[in-house]
Amino acid sequence: MVLSYPKTDSMFIFFSELQGVRVTDKENNAIGIFYDMIIEPIGKYARSKALIVESGSWRKSYASVEWARVSEVTENGIRLDLSGSGLNFSAVLNHKSELSLRQDILDQQVVDTNNQNVIRVNDIHLLLADRDLVVAHVDIGLKGIVRRLGFEAFIDPVVKLFNKNSDYIYKPRLISWKHIQPLSINPVSMTVKVDVSSKQLLDIPAADLSEIMLDLSPKHRLALFKTLDITTKSQIFSLLDVKEQKSLLEDIGQNESVEILNHLPTDEAVDFLGELPKAAVHNVLGLMESKNAKMLSTLLGYAGESAGGLMTTEYIAVSETATIEETLRIIKEKTLKAETIQNIYIVDQENHLKGSTVLRRLIIADPLDSVMKAALKKTVSIHVTDEVKKIALLMDKYKIYTIPVVDTLGVLAGIITIDDIFSRLVTIAWRRTRKKKQL
């Protein structure tokens, strides 16, 4: 939505400048001071929805006024177009489900989705248009702190005296509201306060999102996690280390845990389950979809660092009797679930590995030919008990990114992709350099 306010009537004002200004009713009687503001989203921005007035000096009480009844806003005061006697003051603030600037934004941590980090809000920059206030920016700079402390009038001239072009004065650190993702949660019930659209968050790659999450307090981390969709959730989950994974699953509860595990690629799920005690694994598998559980329990039978433990079962295999056309159709069907669609494995009825081919060959081949015609001359495979080193050497020797894993009978059990091997090798290499350093 485009903001179509006449520019001449608009001005910027900071939330801190509004705090404590006098609120008067239509007869010009003082009824209290500005305390807080409830906001509602309009497109990428947010607009004032209600005003919270504070009254009393020792025993404070608060009243909420719809913004429609606000008739004038200036730096010196706010005027309402109703009479003060009609307001309902109470000792407790009750806006549990709505976003308020003072409680949910000011001084709180929020996510800056543009720079992808967690920041603390020092002040809020508002656009005053006619009598509406629109949240324009949040101030995260030192200037915001200085302003709130009431030192601006003293510090600013001093800074100017020493450095005329100081960044402090001329480059205030304001972040546009459209990049701000509030993390307002009810810390007790752990419910996210407003159904904040997390579209902005979804633009951030999962790897970066998981780093942002590590900067948050555990509760905020959980709240943020809960707002994501299941695909992002399982991506983030697979990026965490085992200790964090366990802790996360304990926090989110059984149903969601099982959902995540069901969505996880088999190799990642095996990595995680392999770290749990046997009885716990049994429990988890009992709760999962039976198809997934069966596969996982087979995979868990292999040693963690062997081919069997590393492989995934999400590969594409076609019957040796299939045509090229049929093969391409199968690839299209399975493309979402499969780990890779570059390599296609050819098997017989008992799933014995007969050969393999690559997407490039299939595309240029005659659609009516048998898939065996497009098969590679030689298909290198490894045994389920082979170790990381051997797998790495073979992949390096033949310059391949994916290698099929077979059991003793030559039945195709799964595939290993370069990323699984690579992360293992990095771990080994890192351990070595660290050992060297310690010596």
Added chain:
Amino acid sequence: MSKLKDIINSRWRQILLFLSVMGPGIITANVDNDAGGITTYSVAGAHFGFSLLWSFIPTIVVLIVIQEMASRMAVVTGKGLADLIREEFGVKVTFYSMFVLVLANIGNVMAEFAGIAASADLFGINRPVLIIACAFFVWWLVVKGNYKSVEKVFLGACVFYVSYIISGFITKPDWALISAETLRPQFHFKGVYLVMLVGIIGTTIAPWMQFYQQASVVEKGIKLKEYAYHRLDIIIGAFVVNIVAFFIVVVCADTLFKHGVRIETAKDAALALKPLAGEYCYLLFAFGLFNASLFAASILPLSTAYSVCEGMGWELGVNKSFKEAPQFYSLYTGIIIFGAAFILIPKIPLVKIMLFSQVANGVLLPFILILMLRLINNKRLMGDFVNSKVYNFIAWLTVVIMILLSLFLLFFALRPNFMN
């Protein structure tokens, strides 16, 4: 995952669970026995014999009550104390409490380096060499290590406090008399006695501890269901720290008080012990002082930098680079350099510095305790984990007593003539 719990029922499992959450409580409590603490206890023993021993029992209670609240807030909200103060009370309250915290902690760090300087004298090591080496070690430990390894080093340092307990047995005091005195609270309305009493409780509960304790519980990621084990950590910590302090008083009372030796510092105490209790006792005392000072000097700058950055919203953490978290590293490094450099100045009045840090702590403590009580009774933050009525009564009583004691200490610290 609730079924996971079914497996967790054997004793062994419980012990393991306790070990996994152990740390924050015991470490924080032990850092209380820093250079300032040891000085206070030594002087208390030397000047008043066993007559102040009873005060360790209420001190244990107070320590547990306050530490438990900090930990409960950490576990329930998942946030540090500075975080919560900022979010609930705004910039002004945060800024001023952080400002005083930094001042108080610089004073505390100086006191720790003074303790290191004193132990350098006792061991006959060159003062500047040991101070610079320790300052560098402290800086390196945190910047180049990670929290887990640092925590292990810290837990290891706690073990060395045993040296005081051993020296307590070396002097072979009259245990029957000691236990009688410990269980018999006594009050002498003499200025010096009261100041000493205030000093003992005051040195055990300092403002920075609340920040450190809460931050390390958050950092450790202790969960609500593990909380019972963590509470045990706090209780053990409170007992251990007071037992160590108890033994310091016992040693000094049994030797120095008996022979009427007057001392001013922990160094005096160690020196005076040499002819009275023997070479071993002297060495154990000197080593204990060094360990305590170094230990506290490692934690204080880190804790300060952490709290300030947390409250002001600056990037923080030992896993960040200097470029990512400039304020954090500047503060951390600055406090160490400042604390160490000051002590390197020849003929610096060490006793006055310790006094200064005690004053700053005394001013800040009441404010922090009141903020803590307001936070922990905030239903929006704590839900069902707010203080119960009985607990609140004990907590407020504790806070009121602590405030009175702090004011009292402040009063006497500013008018040292009263002591004589």
